[in-house]
Amino acid sequence: MRAIGGAISGMLVGILLFAAGAQAEMSATGAANANERVCGTPASGHAACFAIRHDGRAGKNTLPAVSYGAAELRSAYGLTAAAESNGAGTTVAIVDAYDDPNAYKDLGQYRATEGLPAIASCAPTELAGSTSPCFSKVNQSGVAGSYPITNTGWAEEISLDVDMVSATCPKCNILLVEASSNTFANLGAATVTAASFSPVAIGNSYGGSEFSSEEALGQAYYAYPGIAVTASSGDSGYGVEFPAAAPSVIAVGGTSLRQQSGVWAQTVWSGAGSGCSAYVTKPSWQHDTACTRRTVADVAADADPNTGVKVYDTFNEPGWMVFGGTSASAQIVAGVYGLAGHGAGNASGFYGGGSIAFGSPNPLLTDVTSGSNGSCAGRGRFANPSLAYLCTGETGYDGPTGMGTPAGIAGF
Numbered sequence: 269m270r271a272i273g274g275a276i277s278g279m280l281v282g283i284l285l286f287a288a289g290a291q292a293e294m295s296a297t298g299a300a301n302a303n304e305r306v307c308g309t310p311a312s313g314h315a316a317c318f319a320i321r322h323d324g325r326a327g328k329n330t331l332p333a334v335s336y337g338a339a340e341l342r343s344a345y346g347l348t349a350a351a352e353s354n355g356a357g358t359t360v361a362i363v364d365a366y367d368d369p370n371a372y373k374d375l376g377q378y379r380a381t382e383g384l385p386a387i388a389s390c391a392p393t394e395l396a397g398s399t400s401p402c403f404s405k406v407n408q409s410g411v412a413g414s415y416p417i418t419n420t421g422w423a424e425e426i427s428l429d430v431d432m433v434s435a436t437c438p439k440c441n442i443l444l445v446e447a448s449s450n451t452f453a454n455l456g457a458a459t460v461t462a463a464s465f466s467p468v469a470i471g472n473s474y475g476g477s478e479f480s481s482e483e484a485l486g487q488a489y490y491a492y493p494g495i496a497v498t499a500s501s502g503d504s505g506y507g508v509e510f511p512a513a514a515p516s517v518i519a520v521g522g523t524s525l526r527q528q529s530g531v532w533a534q535t536v537w538s539g540a541g542s543g544c545s546a547y548v549t550k551p552s553w554q555h556d557t558a559c560t561r562r563t564v565a566d567v568a569a570d571a572d573p574n575t576g577v578k579v580y581d582t583f584n585e586p587g588w589m590v591f592g593g594t595s596a597s598a599q600i601v602a603g604v605y606g607l608a609g610h611g612a613g614n615a616s617g618f619y620g621g622g623s624i625a626f627g628s629p630n631p632l633l634t635d636v637t638s639g640s641n642g643s644c645a646g647r648g649r650f651a652n653p654s655l656a657y658l659c660t661g662e663t664g665y666d667g668p669t670g671m672g673t674p675a676g677i678a679g680f
Contacts, residue, residue, distance in 0.1 A: 306421035317425035320593035338435035346676035355439035361462035365450035366419035368426040408458035427581035436603025456489030471602035473595035475509035486514025496611035500594035502541025506642030522571025536639030542667030553622035566615035568669035569597035632679030633672030
C-alpha cells in the first residue's frame with residue numbers, strides 16, 4: 269500500500285436538507301412512499317453505504333409507479349448501441365464492505381430476467397484474459413475465499429452495485445472486492461486491492477463525514493492514473509462526504525429520471541450530496557466561484573428511489589426490489605467507463621481539462637438545469653444568489669449534478 273502523506277468559503281451559508289432516509293418522499297404520482305436507507309449512520313472513521321430501498325414489502329407502501337430495468341437505463345443515457353458492441357475484455361471493479369454470499373447467484377437471475385448475456389464465475393487471475401462476461405469475488409486482500417462476515421444492508425448494496433454495472437455494460441467483467449468492515453481503512457485497502465487487478469473503473473457507493481486528514485487518505489487509497497474511481501456524493505442533500513471529496517475521485521451526484529412522451533428528462537434529486545469540501549485543495553480544472561476548495565459533484569445519473577432501479581437480492585430479502593441513492597448513480601457511471609474502454613485519473617475530462625468556462629455546459633453530456641437538494645445561498649437579507657449553483661440545477665456546472673449526466677460514451 270502506498271504511504272499516506274481550511275475551511276468552507278466564508279460566504280457559504282447553508283442548511284442541510286435530509287431528504288432521504290427513513291422518511292416519506294413524494295413519488296412521481298404524488299403519493300407518499302417509504303424510502304429507507306439500508307445502512308445506518310456510520311461511526312467516526314466509518315462509512316455508510318448509500319443505497320436507499322423503496323420499501324414495498326408487507327406493511328409498507330407499494331412499489332413506485334416509476335422504476336427502470338437495464339434496457340431503459342441504457343436508453344436514458346444513450347448507451348444502447350455502445351452496449352451491443354463494447355465492453356468485452358474490460359473489467360469494472362466494485363468495492364463494498366462485508367459479504368454477500370448470494371452475490372453471484374442473484375446477479376445471474378438479474379441478468380437472465382433483464383435479457384443480458386450470462387456471466388460466468390471465474391478466478392480473479394482469469395479476469396484479464398476473459399473476453400466473455402466473467403464475475404470474480406475476493407476479500408480485501410485479493411483472495412477468493414475467507415470472506416468477511418455477512419451484513420444484510422451491505423448485501424443489498426452489493427446487489428445494487430453489480431446489477432447497475434451489468435445494466436450499463438453487459439459485456440464487462442465484474443470484480444467484487446469485499447472489505448472486512450466499513451472502516452475507511454478497510455474500504456481503502458480493498459480499493460488498493462481492486463486497483464491491483466487493473467480495472468478501467470472502481471465503483472465506490474459509500475461515504476461518511478469529512479475529516480482533516482482526508483486529502484492524504486484520498487491520495488493513498490483512491491488515486492490511480494488511468495483508473496476511473498467513482499464515489500457517491502451522498503444521500504442527505506446539500507453537504508459534502510468523503511471519499512467523494514477526494515481530489516482524484518469522480519464524485520457522482522444524483523438526478524430524478526423520468527420519461528415524458530418518449531423523451532427522457534432529468535432534474536436534480538433532492539437527496540444528492542453537493543457543496544464545498546472543508547479540507548481538499550481545489551483542483552486546477554474546477555473554475556466555479558464560491559468554493560475555495562474542492563467542489564462536489566462532477567457528474568451524475570439516476571439516484572431518486574421514486575424513479576429507481578430494479579435490483580434482485582435474496583440474502584434475507586425477497587428477490588425483486590427497487591433502489592435509489594447515489595449508490596446507483598456511482599455504479600452507472602463506473603459502467604459507462606467500462607463501455608468507453610478506458611479510465612481516467614480524475615474528473616478533469618468532464619470540465620474539458622479546465623477549458624470549459626464556469627456556466628457553460630459540456631456538449632458531450634446532458635446538462636441538468638432544474639431542481640434542488642437544499643438551501644445553500646442563505647435566506648432573506650443574507651441570501652447570496654451567486655451561491656445557488658451549489659444546490660440548484662443550473663446551466664453548465666452545478667453541485668448536485670456536476671457537469672451533467674452521460675449522453676453516450678463520447679464524454680468519457
